[in-house]
Amino acid sequence: MIDILEKAGRPMSVAELGKALNVNRTTLYATLNTFVARDYLEKDPVSGHYSIGLRPVEIGLGYRRKYPFIQMMDAQAIQISKKWNLQVNIGVFRAPDRVIVLSTHSPGSAPGTSFLFFPSNVNFPAHATSLGKVFLSEMNDVELRSALDTMRLTALTEHTYTDRKAFFKHLRDLQKLGYTYEDNEYMDNIRCLGIGVKDHTRRVVAGMSVVLNPFITEEDRTVILQELVSVKNILSYNLGYQND
Structure with a gap:
C-alpha cells in the first residue's frame, strides 16, 4: 500500500487503493484505520484521501544508522x-x-x-x-x-x-x-x-x-x-x- 502511494506521488482515495490492491472496501477500511492509527498513513479530514504518514519517513531515516x-x-x-x-x-x-x-x-x-x-x-x-x-x-x-x-x-x-x-x-x-x-x-x-x-x-x-x-x-x-x-x-x- 505504501509502495502504491509512493509511486502515485499523490494522496489516493479508498476506491483507488482498493482497485490497485484488488481488495474490497470492507477489508481495506480495517487495514487503513490500523495504518493511520500507527502513523504509517495520514487521512485528509476533508477529502478522505490517504497519503504516506510520518512512520515510514522515520524508518527510512533509521536505515542510515546501519x-x-x-x-x-x-x-x-x-x-x-x-x-x-x-x-x-x-x-x-x-x-x-x-x-x-x-x-x-x-x-x-x-x-x-x-x-x-x-x-x-x-x-x-x-x-x-x-x-x-x-x-x-x-x-x-x-x-x-x-x-x-x-x-x-x-x-x-x-x-x-x-x-x-x-x-x-x-x-x-x-x-x-x-x-x-x-x-x-x-x-x-x-x-x-x-x-x-x-x-x-x-x-x-x-x-x-x-x-x-x-x-x-x-x-x-x-x-x-x-x-x-x-x-x-x-x-x-x-x-x-x-x-x-
Missing part, C-alpha cells in the same frame, strides 16, 4: 556543496543493479550555504550513474562479469551503456582513474563525478557524487575532482583502509 560512517561523509559533502554551490549525493550499493541515495546535500539560496534533504526517489540504476559505477568499477573481474550477467543495462538516454563488453571496459578504465564520471547517461544534460570510500576490508562501502552544473568549467572540474579524491583518501584512511 552506516555509522555516513555522518563523516555528510560533513565532507557539506563543505563541497557550500564551496561550489553544487549538489552532493551519498549512497550505497544494493545488488544486483541499484544504488541507494542515503543523503543529498544541496546548495542553499544564499551563497556559501547548504542543506541536507532526503529525495523522494532514492533508488537509481547503478549502470547509468557515477555513484553506481563507484561500486561496480572496484569489483574484481570475476565479480564484475557475474554482476553484469544479471544486470539490466536499460537505455535511459542515447549515451547510456547498454553493451556489456563496452561497459566492462569502461569500468576497468574508471578503476585505473580512481574516480568515476557520468556524462548524460542517466538523464540528458546531467554530468557527475564520483568517488568510493573503502574500509579495512579493502572494499567500497559507500560512494559520493557531485552533480556538475553547466557553469562548471574544465578548470573547476579538475579542482573539484582533486578535492573529491582527497576526501576519498581521508575517509578511507579513517575507516581503516590501507593501500599497499
